[in-house]
Amino acid sequence: TQSTRPQRLLSAVQKNATRGDPCSVVRAIDDFCRHKEWAMNVGDEKGCILDSVVSEMNPAAVLELGTYCGYSTVRIARLLPPDAKFITLEFNPGFAAIARQVIAWAGLEEKVQLVEGASGDWIPKIKEQFGIKTFDLVFLDHWKDRYLPDTKLMEECGLLRKGSVLLADNVICPGTPDYLEYIRSSPKYESRYFKSHLEYTKVEDGLEKSIFLG
């Protein structure tokens, strides 16, 4: 039976990365995607911007929407303080199964809670299910037409506090026009665009960093 791209990505990690070494896992995925098969990880260039936002915030509670193979999950988890809470939501069971193994290979399974299901179903349940009051950082990297509805849902569910940061991938490519329009015109947010490139390509893309003003 044919293997899937996520399965081939996992094999590359198991072959080329050192167990328990998150940086070697990140490097193995970037090498695989640059030289073997492109895959929709945030990548090394945008990944450095993600790293700087995480490091600057030193967040106690992080939510990632869209795990895929766990690349950005590993990038974020490796920088978190020991008692931080980190939840990552993935809708696609095939992606989730691979991501669990990538996260485990990096030795970060204790720091991450991977939840399978639709973001729209899970966001209203997070407070009670995981004992989280608000998130300091949310990384949006799932279906691009879910960024706006899920942001409104997080607001309604009281998951954001003054100073919470939303960091959104792919605001140019594939693009999230309705989200950008909302977040840039809303008085509830202070937004800034970090120009970069679509992972492993020369195509323009970027991250939008938005601070919730309450």
Ligand SMILES: O=C(NCCNC(=O)c1cc(-c2ccc(F)cc2)cc(O)c1O)c1cc(O)ncn1
């Ligand atoms: O596709 C699901 N999630 C990934 C969302 N992410 C993306 O779609 C994404 C796409 C691209 C991208 C850019 C250019 C291009 F030509 C093709 C793809 C890049 C990125 O950086 C992403 O993040 C999905 C499936 C499913 O069955 N269930 C739940 N989710």
Ligand SMILES: [Mg+2]
């Ligand atoms: Mg992305």
